[in-house]
Amino acid sequence: MPEEKKPVIVYGGSFDPPHRGHAALAAAALRQLDPAFFYFVPGFRTPFKDFLPVPYGARAAMLGAAMEEEGFGGDARIRISPFEAQRRRVVYTWETLSHFRRLHPRSKIFFLMGSDCLEGFPRWRRPGLILRSARLLVGPRPGHEAVPGGVPFARLAGSFPEADSTGIRARLFLGGRPAQLRRSVLELLEKRSFYLSRERELLRELLSPRRYEHSLLTAELALELAGRAGVPQRQAALAALLHDCARDLPLPAQRRLCPKGVPLRGEVFREAPLLAHVWAGAELARKRFSVRDPEVLEAVRLHATGAPGMGALARLVYISDLANRGRSFPEARLVRRLALLDPEAAFRAANYVKLVYAFSAGGWVHPLSVALWNSLREEKKG
Numbered sequence: 442m443p444e445e446k447k448p449v450i451v452y453g454g455s456f457d458p459p460h461r462g463h464a465a466l467a468a469a470a471l472r473q474l475d476p477a478f479f480y481f482v483p484g485f486r487t488p489f490k491d492f493l494p495v496p497y498g499a500r501a502a503m504l505g506a507a508m509e510e511e512g513f514g515g516d517a518r519i520r521i522s523p524f525e526a527q528r529r530r531v532v533y534t535w536e537t538l539s540h541f542r543r544l545h546p547r548s549k550i551f552f553l554m555g556s557d558c559l560e561g562f563p564r565w566r567r568p569g570l571i572l573r574s575a576r577l578l579v580g581p582r583p584g585h586e587a588v589p590g591g592v593p594f595a596r597l598a599g600s601f602p603e604a605d606s607t608g609i610r611a612r613l614f615l616g617g618r619p620a621q622l623r624r625s626v627l628e629l630l631e632k633r634s635f636y637l638s639r640e641r642e643l644l645r646e647l648l649s650p651r652r653y654e655h656s657l658l659t660a661e662l663a664l665e666l667a668g669r670a671g672v673p674q675r676q677a678a679l680a681a682l683l684h685d686c687a688r689d690l691p692l693p694a695q696r697r698l699c700p701k702g703v704p705l706r707g708e709v710f711r712e713a714p715l716l717a718h719v720w721a722g723a724e725l726a727r728k729r730f731s732v733r734d735p736e737v738l739e740a741v742r743l744h745a746t747g748a749p750g751m752g753a754l755a756r757l758v759y760i761s762d763l764a765n766r767g768r769s770f771p772e773a774r775l776v777r778r779l780a781l782l783d784p785e786a787a788f789r790a791a792n793y794v795k796l797v798y799a800f801s802a803g804g805w806v807h808p809l810s811v812a813l814w815n816s817l818r819e820e821k822k823g
């Protein structure tokens with residue numbers, strides 16, 4: 442058969458990170474369709490503002506390494522296309538497929554995806570144009586059998602494992618080594634600390650084992666809640682991991698780190714010296730962890746007192762610090778359950794629980810915590 446009569450397969454996605462779910466779909470499509478070309482097209486950016494993938498170059502390199510390890514190294518049909526990356530913006534699937542349509546005018550183009558993606562297809566940009574440019578080629582995944590009415594597609598034979606990239610990323614941020622990733626991918630990720638391996642290493646040196654565990658559990662809950670809060674996973678993980686980074690330093694060292702502008706600095710040092718770790722932590726995050734993201738620094742600084750007008754990330758860390766599964770008191774369990782249902786209500790409840798705890802202990806309460814309480818009352822009334 443002349444090469445141009447063979448089909449062309451296009452497989453787009455973020456591939457952050459490339460995993461065995463991707464490889465399984467690609468392998469089946471190659472075997473069943475015997476295409477002239479198979480293009481992986483890693484996106485440059487995604488339309489979702491709460492997802493910031495690792496840089497394109499690294500994802501393309503990991504994809505290449507993963508395919509090599511999967512045994513596709515010598516397969517000249519497989520290409521990693523820089524089409525979307527060259528545009529340096531969000532590129533929609535209809536544009537990508539129009540490009541491959543022009544590149545291979547005489548071939549049948551297939552656009553490969555798992556059935557989990559097919560469910561959302563009618564909401565994609567210009568689905569009609571996509572269907573005119575290419576035929577959808579769908580690998581069935583268990584639990585995703587529903588087919589949107591009127592969407593024609595070709596089905597790959599076989600069943601393909603669940604491929605939850607969000608879950609894989611969450612495990613990586615917590616130091617796990619998910620079995621769905623090839624060794625070469627894990628090595629590349631760790632070398633460049635894309636999933637915070639360097640940060641966790643440094644943190645482990647700064648904290649007692651118990652506090653390190655608490656930081657991981659705080660990050661675990663923050664990652665669980667990040668999607669609904671519209672917060673990128675990396676930001677949630679970084680802020681939650683670092684929130685107590687200065688907590689185990691000797692008090693004089695914490696004080697030295699505290700900037701001049703700590704509100705009620707004198708009272709804090711005298712009445713609630715342990716509270717200094719939040720300002721010291723933000724400073725340490727900047728100096729030792731090279732954090733420049735103001736939202737991450739805000740989340741570290743406000744994780745104990747809170748403050749009126751705090752941003753989504755700071756709220757997320759505030760809740761996760763109190764309600765992670767390492768906290769066994771009943772109120773923490775309640776806030777945790779509430780957080781999964783209604784994050785706003787959980788935030789108010791967390792502020793309430795912290796204040797009740799502080800008042801019942803008879804200690805000095807930082808006015809920022811009270812100001813947060815008052816502002817939340819106003820929000821509720823308004």
Ligand SMILES: [Fe+2]
Binds near residue numbers: 684688744
């Ligand atoms: Fe803390």
Ligand SMILES: [Fe+2]
Binds near residue numbers: 655659685
């Ligand atoms: Fe904490």
